[in-house]
Amino acid sequence: MTSTRPLRAxxxxxxxxLLAAAADExxxxxxxxxxxxxxxxxxxxxxxxxxxxxxxxxxxxxIVIDRITALNAVGEPLLTAPDPGAALLEFLTxxxxxxxxxxxxxxxxxxxxNAEVSQVRTRMYEIINxxxxxxxxxxxxxxxxxGADVILLMCAPNYVTGYLPEAPPDLWxxxxxxxxxxxxxxxxxxxxxxxxxxx
Amino acid sequence: MTSTRPLRAxxxxxxxxLLAAAADExxxxxxxxxxxxxxxxxxxxxxxxxxxxxxxxxxxxxIVIDRITALNAVGEPLLTAPDPGAALLEFLTxxxxxxxxxxxxxxxxxxxxNAEVSQVRTRMYEIINxxxxxxxxxxxxxxxxxGADVILLMCAPNYVTGYLPEAPPDLWxxxxxxxxxxxxxxxxxxxxxxxxxxx
DNA sequence: CAATAACCGGACCGGGCGGTCAACTTGTTA
DNA sequence: TAACAAGTTGACCGCCCGGTCCGGTTATTG
Numbered sequence: 001m002t003s004t005r006p007l008r009a010x011x012x013x014x015x016x017x018l019l020a021a022a023a024d025e026x027x028x029x030x031x032x033x034x035x036x037x038x039x040x041x042x043x044x045x046x047x048x049x050x051x052x053x054x055x056x057x058x059x060x061x062x063i064v065i066d067r068i069t070a071l072n073a074v075g076e077p078l079l080t081a082p083d084p085g086a087a088l089l090e091f092l093t094x095x096x097x098x099x100x101x102x103x104x105x106x107x108x109x110x111x112x113x114n115a116e117v118s119q120v121r122t123r124m125y126e127i128i129n130x131x132x133x134x135x136x137x138x139x140x141x142x143x144x145x146x147g148a149d150v151i152l153l154m155c156a157p158n159y160v161t162g163y164l165p166e167a168p169p170d171l172w173x174x175x176x177x178x179x180x181x182x183x184x185x186x187x188x189x190x191x192x193x194x195x196x197x198x199x
Numbered sequence: 200m201t202s203t204r205p206l207r208a209x210x211x212x213x214x215x216x217l218l219a220a221a222a223d224e225x226x227x228x229x230x231x232x233x234x235x236x237x238x239x240x241x242x243x244x245x246x247x248x249x250x251x252x253x254x255x256x257x258x259x260x261x262i263v264i265d266r267i268t269a270l271n272a273v274g275e276p277l278l279t280a281p282d283p284g285a286a287l288l289e290f291l292t293x294x295x296x297x298x299x300x301x302x303x304x305x306x307x308x309x310x311x312x313n314a315e316v317s318q319v320r321t322r323m324y325e326i327i328n329x330x331x332x333x334x335x336x337x338x339x340x341x342x343x344x345x346g347a348d349v350i351l352l353m354c355a356p357n358y359v360t361g362y363l364p365e366a367p368p369d370l371w372x373x374x375x376x377x378x379x380x381x382x383x384x385x386x387x388x389x390x391x392x393x394x395x396x397x398x
Numbered sequence: 399c400a401a402t403a404a405c406c407g408g409a410c411c412g413g414g415c416g417g418t419c420a421a422c423t424t425g426t427t428a
Numbered sequence: 429t430a431a432c433a434a435g436t437t438g439a440c441c442g443c444c445c446g447g448t449c450c451g452g453t454t455a456t457t458g
Contacts, residue, residue, distance in 0.1 A: 008403095008455055047447095076405075165398075174390050174392040175351065188378065191377065192372045196360075206435095207434060209435070234415080
């Protein structure tokens with residue numbers, strides 16, 4: 001890796017200001033938020049944005065990496081939690097809550113941005129697969145459901161509440177509960193299509 | 200209403216070409232698809248687009264109205280179907296299938312475009328509410344679930360499969376089945392949040 | 399307290415967007 | 429078939445976007 005010397009004090013502060021401002025701006029306007037608006041919100045010139053993040057995509061990637069890394073830090077210890085079913089539900093709750101604090105649904109719109117995003121995202125997939133496998137072995141989720149299913153479905157609670165402009169902040173919990181009930185073995189009906197595989 | 204005299208023959212044909220081209224283009228590139236591209240795809244000048252649809256939003260609204268109206272035509276007869284649970288599932292299946300044929304997830308991004316959209320959308324809400332009420336009375340869906348819940352969740356199957364660039368065309372059926380299982384009374388756990396109300 | 403390298407800012411650029419318009423073509427009708 | 433309204437077209441406009449660049453500013457270091 002490039003072991004660069006530490007940033008100057010003001011530069012480091014501006015970098016943090018920019019990340020926070022960008023997260024807020026993306027939350028309000030989606031990924032279409034303009035770099036100029038982000039700079040203004042951070043109280044900084046537009047050129048400064050591009051000094052820290054050569055491309056708008058690099059700025060997005062930095063935020064995505066930050067959030068996924070935080071999520072992985074939640075998931076890691078849950079891999080050995082005593083109750084695998086509760087562990088999976090807790091992970092999904094953490095994921096949805098993270099997106100509630102600031103509306104980060106835009107994270108999902110972002111595709112493959114760079115190698116680091118791919119790496120941290122792959123690690124998240126591994127964690128989810130392991131959590132689902134353990135929960136399935138434990139009888140907490142139905143036999144015919146896979147990690148890929150959960151990866152796809154984990155975004156849904158925040159997504160569906162996004163249609164309500166003034167949704168109560170915790171409404172996603174309702175839909176996470178409904179979807180999680182659909183993952184349980186009790187009363188499960190056979191699924192009409194085989195599970196997908198993730199790239 | 201404005202009882203306008205019939206369109207000239209070529210104008211009527213161009214209007215249909217435009218609607219089809221716009222649906223295709225929006226399906227491929229989302230609502231960001233440019234009017235110029237739509238015109239080119241329809242084999243028509245850009246000015247012609249704005250003659251038929253004064254605004255890009257008007258073009259979107261025309262498509263949205265078309266699709267929702269078609270969906271309402273499916274739902275209406277289901278209101279008196281003998282098996283209310285099967286009727287609800289059939290409606291949700293029709294809704295998701297419609298969005299599969301051409302990827303019409305962009306329909307959801309479109310907010311309140313004009314009065315006619317609001318009207319036809321309101322009718323759709325009424326139909327869904329009635330279908331859910333009947334299914335609930337019949338014991339086919341859990342007691343604590345409302346029409347608003349189903350309205351929010353009905354978009355989810357197509358949404359989650361949208362993350363897979365090359366998803367099998369029928370994959371949405373798998374997630375509709377999982378979510379519908381979450382709506383069933385068997386094995387339902389209490390929901391942590393009250394249902395929302397729709398505007 | 400210099401001296402210097404790192405950093406900042408905002409005018410500027412090329413490009414693509416939604417939308418307009420005036421000259422031209424064509425379906426319709428008497 | 430003549431004449432006109434209706435329809436078509438693509439060049440054009442103003443705007444905003446991501447990204448560049450260089451003259452001025454500031455933190456750091458000896």
